[in-house]
Structures are given as structure tokens and as C-alpha cells.
Amino acid sequence: MVRAEIAFNGKARPLVWSNVKLCRAIDEYLVYRRVARHGVTTAPAAYRGLDPHGSLFRASDGEPFTFTRRVTGSGTISYSCETLTEIVRRLHYQAGIEGGNASAARRSFAVQLHRQGRSLKLIQTLIGVSSLSAVKSLIEADPVRLATIVSGVI
Template identity: 55%
Template sequence: MAKAPVIEKRQLRHMLKVAAATGASPPRDVALLYVLYGTGVMLTELAMLTVRDYLLESGGVREESTIRAEIAHNGKERPLFWVNAKVVSAVDAYLTHRLSFRHGATTLKATFRGLDPDGPLFLRADGEPYRLTARRAGSGAISYSCDALSQVFRRLHTQAGVEGGHALAGRRTFAVRLHRKGFDLRHISELLGHSTLTATKRLIDSDPVKLGELVASII
């Protein structure tokens, strides 16, 4: 299976610009892209994040959160940080948009910004949650997918002219960018929830960095 593409900064900027002007829920789509590319989460993890995973009861942002074991792709808890200003700004704008439509809202306006803390962080354009589908392999192992959210990401990439783009592109791009910045495999692996450094190295290998860009930024 071919690796997901690495999305360069200019491509992501264009994708965000297009997402902000198209679709049934531009604020949600922009926030989805920022979270995907800014945290390295898996698609099903993103679908199962709750408001409580992002917000404190006071309504402030939970800067140090976790991908809980029950939603993690490998069943193991790992750290999740809401500290990137662009990611936080996009998610906050989306939650404000949600409240204007009363999607997932409660009567308790003083806590969790008036949103149901145990409800999904991201909802469909109609305010309904994304549904996961369970699949059982021949070995008996059960895996989950979220086809509706997967289609959202394919649309966001396609409409911006990014060929072969899908949700895993965010995870690989996240890893490659950290590696380009000089962070070691151990730290990248911890953020991604990989059980081995080999898995992280496999994701980073064949980084399609352009040689001209390396030379241009050397001094």
C-alpha cells in the first residue's frame, strides 16, 4: 500500500483557504484540517474525541490532554497537546459556530461553554455525531472505521487539488515535519502512539523533501 502523501505548507494553506469558502460547514472543516495536521491523530480517534478532551469545565482549553486508551488506535493512552495557537483558534471558532446552531448545547452555559462535555468534539454539518463501523478480520481482531469522516477529508484534499490526499496524510505530514525540525524518533513516536521506533521510522522514510528547498534555507 502506497504511503500517504506529505503535504507541504503551501498546499495546506491553500487547502485551508478552500475549506473556509466551501462545503456545508466551513468552520468545522477548517478546524478538522488544523487538528489533523497539527496533532497527528488517527481518523477514528478524531471522531471519538469529546468536548471534555478539549475543554476544561471552566471553558478554558485543556492544554495538556490525552488520547484516552478507549479511543486510541492501539488501546494505549498517549499525550495530546492543545497548545498550537492556530489549532486552538480554529477549534474555538468551530465551537462558537456550533453553539450558534445549538448543536450539542446544554442549559448549563457556565460550564464547558454550554456544550455537552461528553458529546463529540466534532459533529456532522447537521449536528449529528459521526458513526463508527466495526469490522472483524479473519483473525478475529476488530477494527473500526469512520467512512463519513474519511469522505470529508478526501473531499477537502480533492477540492484543493491535492492528489491522493486522505486522513493519513495528516499523520504522516505531522511526523515528517517534526523530523525535519530535528526532533528525535522517540518523542515523535510517543506523540503518535507507536509501540516501536521502527513504525515511526517507516512513516518518515522516503521524505519527499525538495533538495532546492534544503539549499535555499541553509543560511
């Protein structure tokens, strides 16, 4: 779960790990965290011996990532983590995705869900946007849909 206090829009939302490779990588990471003793606990019911109230992902020293609290001109509070932003940027670069960022990943996820026939309300919940019109704006930019429209005109 992305907690409301660290979500970019202040709204909690579920995290969905549906990719097999991603699930395997997270499993390996959790094993590493336990061996490295990053965020471990002695609580008997703790999953894999890790503190259930602690951060899932941690910096290389085992400490939780630090977030910067910002207040926009309109008074909206947002949080960011430059370290995570840089990691996401680097992962996109390594994958050959030019100009990749968290917003582009969110848009790709929304478009993929829409292509699978998922409801706009579900997409709204999963990507953590506040309005259905924001979801519609994201999925209307589907390059496959745009290509179909263009091919029908040309």
C-alpha cells in the same frame, strides 16, 4: 484526546492543535455549535457551554459521527467512520493534494516533527503508532531527505 475506543489502533493519544488557522477555525466551529445548540449542556463548569464528554466534531444534524467496529482476520478491533474519511479525502482534494488520506497526513506530520528535531518517542505518541520502528518507517520516506540522497549520488 483521541479515545482508545475510537483510535484506529486502540491507543489513546493527545490531539495537538498547533496551527493558528486551524485553532481559529475550531474556535469558529465551537461558536457555531453553541449557537446551533449541538452538544450543549447546562453544567456550570462546561467549556463554552458544551458537553465535555461529548464528541468535538459532529455531523450536520448535530449528532456525533457514527463509527463502524470491525474485527480483522487476526482478531484486531478497529473503528472507522466513512463520513469523516470522505471529509478528509475532500479536504485533501480541495487543497490540491492528489491521493490524500489520513495516513498521508499522519506521515506528513511525523516527517515535519522529525525535521524540527523532535524525538521519535514523542512522534510515536503524537501520531499514535505502536512501535518506534513504525515511526522510523514513516520518517525514512521524507521526500526532502530522499532528494538530498539522490542529489549526492547524481
